[in-house]
Amino acid sequence: MMEIRNRQEILLHVNGDRRRATVRGSDTLLQVLRTELGLTGAKPGCENGDCGACTVLVDDWPVKACLMLAGDALDRRIETVEGLHNTGTQRAFLEHFAFQCGYCTSGFLMVAEGLRRNRSAAHDLEQIEWLRSNICRCTGYAEILAAVRDALRSEVLKGAGLTLAPAASVPS
Amino acid sequence: MIAVDFAYRRPDTLAGAYELFSDLARRGENPFYLGGGTEIVTGARTGLFTPSSVIDVKAISDLRALAVHDGRLILGAGLSLREILAKDPWPLLSHILSRIADHSVRTQITLGGNLVGSIPYREAVLPFLLTESAVRLYGSGGDRWVPLAHVFTDGSLRLAVGELLVALSVPEAVTRLGGVACKKTRFDWVDYPLVTVAARRQPGRRIPALAVSGLTSGPFRALRVEDALLHAGPAEIPLRELLPEAPLDDRHGSSAYREFVFRNTLEDVLEQLGPNG
Ligand SMILES: Cc1cc2nc3c(=O)[nH]c(=O)nc-3n(C[C@H](O)[C@H](O)[C@H](O)COP(=O)(O)OP(=O)(O)OC[C@H]3O[C@@H](n4cnc5c(N)ncnc54)[C@H](O)[C@@H]3O)c2cc1C
Ligand code: FES
Ligand code: FES
Numbered sequence: 354m355m356e357i358r359n360r361q362e363i364l365l366h367v368n369g370d371r372r373r374a375t376v377r378g379s380d381t382l383l384q385v386l387r388t389e390l391g392l393t394g395a396k397p398g399c400e401n402g403d404c405g406a407c408t409v410l411v412d413d414w415p416v417k418a419c420l421m422l423a424g425d426a427l428d429r430r431i432e433t434v435e436g437l438h439n440t441g442t443q444r445a446f447l448e449h450f451a452f453q454c455g456y457c458t459s460g461f462l463m464v465a466e467g468l469r470r471n472r473s474a475a476h477d478l479e480q481i482e483w484l485r486s487n488i489c490r491c492t493g494y495a496e497i498l499a500a501v502r503d504a505l506r507s508e509v510l511k512g513a514g515l516t517l518a519p520a521a522s523v524p525s
Numbered sequence: 526m527i528a529v530d531f532a533y534r535r536p537d538t539l540a541g542a543y544e545l546f547s548d549l550a551r552r553g554e555n556p557f558y559l560g561g562g563t564e565i566v567t568g569a570r571t572g573l574f575t576p577s578s579v580i581d582v583k584a585i586s587d588l589r590a591l592a593v594h595d596g597r598l599i600l601g602a603g604l605s606l607r608e609i610l611a612k613d614p615w616p617l618l619s620h621i622l623s624r625i626a627d628h629s630v631r632t633q634i635t636l637g638g639n640l641v642g643s644i645p646y647r648e649a650v651l652p653f654l655l656t657e658s659a660v661r662l663y664g665s666g667g668d669r670w671v672p673l674a675h676v677f678t679d680g681s682l683r684l685a686v687g688e689l690l691v692a693l694s695v696p697e698a699v700t701r702l703g704g705v706a707c708k709k710t711r712f713d714w715v716d717y718p719l720v721t722v723a724a725r726r727q728p729g730r731r732i733p734a735l736a737v738s739g740l741t742s743g744p745f746r747a748l749r750v751e752d753a754l755l756h757a758g759p760a761e762i763p764l765r766e767l768l769p770e771a772p773l774d775d776r777h778g779s780s781a782y783r784e785f786v787f788r789n790t791l792e793d794v795l796e797q798l799g800p801n802g
Contacts, residue, residue: 354545355535378533378579381566384526400526401567402630414607415629420563424533425581464629485715486627 357424365426367392368436376423383407383418386433394434394459398488405487408460409433415467415486432466434459442466442504451500453491460487465501473508480505527569533559535581539663539689542582546687549578558582558689560638561605563630568643583635587661587691597659597694602637606649609636615695617704618652621723624708625649627715637690640682644717645773646738650677651706651723654736654746656699664688679769680743702726704733705797707790711777719778720787724794731755733798740787741770750791759791 357363357378365372367390374389383400386392386409398406400419407418410432437443442465445451452458461484468475468483475483480501489497536542542558549556554577557565561583568574582588588603591612598614606622610631613619625648626634639649650673658673665685673693676683684690704725710716718739725734732754738744753762764784765771772787774780 354537354541357533359530359532377530379527379529379531379569381527400570402563402626405627405629408629411632414632416632417629420561420566420630420633422533422559422562422566422579424535424579425559425562467629483628486629 355424355427363423363427365423365431366429367431368433374423378422378424380423381419382409382421382423382426382431385423386418392433392435396456396459403488404457405460405464406457408463408487410463410467413467413470415464434462437462437466440466441507442469445500445503445507449496449500449503451492451496457487457489461489461497465504468501469504469508473505475505527566529569529575531576532578533581534578535584537585539585539587539668539691542580542585543664543687543689545580550687554578556580560603560635561633563633564638564642564644582689588637590692593697596697598697598700599692599694600636601692602635602690604636606631606634606636606639615652615700617706617723617725620706621648621651621721624706636693641684641690645680645742646717647681647744648718648721648738650744651721651736651738652704652725653693653695654744655704655723655725655734656695659694661691662688663691670694680741680745699725703798705794707793709786709790717777719783720790722790722794724798726798733794737787740772740783741768742773745769759788759795764788
């Protein structure tokens with residue numbers, strides 16, 4: 354039986370690496386990512402499942418890290434926005450200026466990446482349905498939707514052996 | 526951040542989970558079974574729940590069933606709403622599940638957690654209330670199937686202390702009957718319902734079977750409303766007399782408003798199903 358009691362060291366599979374973290378059974382994945390592993394891309398917002406600022410991928414699917422216990426994430430592949438560096442999804446958000454203050458952006462990036470991986474042929478309504486999991490208080494969502502569509506389009510083109518015109522490289 | 530500390534445990538079998546729960550309870554602890562955790566984690570953060578341990582049951586193989594056996598569709602209580610939607614074994618259930626929370630929360634919410642949870646909506650139960658559903662329970666009464674109607678009373682699932690909801694089943698033929706679902710929220714698309722109505726055609730009857738969430742303190746099968754609709758339209762039926770209790774009156778909607786929305790939703794549902802329910 355798998356068990357986490359008191360403070361205990363566990364191994365998490367994050368962004369392709371095995372990472373050690375000392376956790377309590379009651380720690381959320383969000384808290385462990387931010388305070389134990391220094392991955393502060395996933396943001397605490399409502400911590401109630403409503404805003405999506407904390408979204409990460411777990412086994413390729415977007416999940417709200419504020420709702421998941423770290424124990425629940427054992428044996429699963431976790432990806433945070435830090436793992437999206439220099440990807441097509443990141444470039445699409447830059448090219449469309451799909452952010453203002455940026456607080457919500459990592460969450461939207463993870464949703465876009467989840468959509469790209471799982472439903473790259475999603476039709477317009479399905480794209481909008483996916484964006485409903487996250488809240489942005491600054492933009493009017495149009496730029497975010499445009500970025501998501503671009504990220505999906507490049508995936509569809511890739512599937513057909515084609516590429517979009519080269520995008521500006523992303524500063525590190 | 527959750528202020529209280531509790532242990533996280535993941536047993537491999539039904540017996541292991543139940544024995545662990547019983548053992549911790551005997552020692553005066555306050556264990557909780559964990560499904561998707563969406564209610565427990567938010568409730569523990571706000572101090573609504575103070576578990577001493579959570580026992581993660583969703584990966585136990587019996588809770589992962591999704592199969593047709595002896596003419597019945599069986600759905601494990603540990604399946605996430607997303608997993609059920611992906612397989613789509615029952616279109617009416619998919620219709621209801623696709624409007625619960627949002628796609629990312631549906632990856633976590635389990636069928637069992639939605640039925641057992643403390644929020645009054647429990648929308649996933651609605652299609653099951655429309656037919657002869659059964660639930661598999663594991664606990665002090667042994668490992669047994671019982672009719673859902675025997676244990677889902679007054680809007681919630683009555684489980685004995687430590688009893689596990691393992692799976693639900695419905696006659697497979699029912700999953701092929703036509704049905705519709707209609708959810709009305711106050712403002713946002715992703716929200717708890719003001720009213721959700723699920724309706725299923727009933728062979729040989731003009732009015733469909735109806736189940737309702739959001740209107741009162743728990744979901745219910747609206748048999749008396751169905752009977753009244755045989756004689757009058759949704760706008761005319763004496764609704765208050767036909768409901769199990771008065772409509773909710775809270776910050777999401779007043780009693781009168783919910784009643785108004787319910788009557789309109791009934792019109793929509795009957796229209797969508799067309800003549801002969
Ligand atoms: C943003 C958001 C929006 C939502 N919108 C809706 C909505 O519109 N409609 C709706 O119906 N729901 C909605 N929900 C879901 C609802 O509020 C609950 O969070 C959810 O149903 C709980 O399911 P879970 O699997 O996460 O359960 P958990 O949090 O794991 O558990 C809930 C309860 O069930 C018990 N339990 C879990 N599994 C079992 C089992 N197999 N046997 C016995 N006991 C068990 C636990 O001990 C606990 O007491 C929403 C949730 C969120 C976060
Ligand atoms: S912080 Fe997780 S959904 Fe808002
Ligand atoms: S860019 Fe500020 S909240 Fe979205």
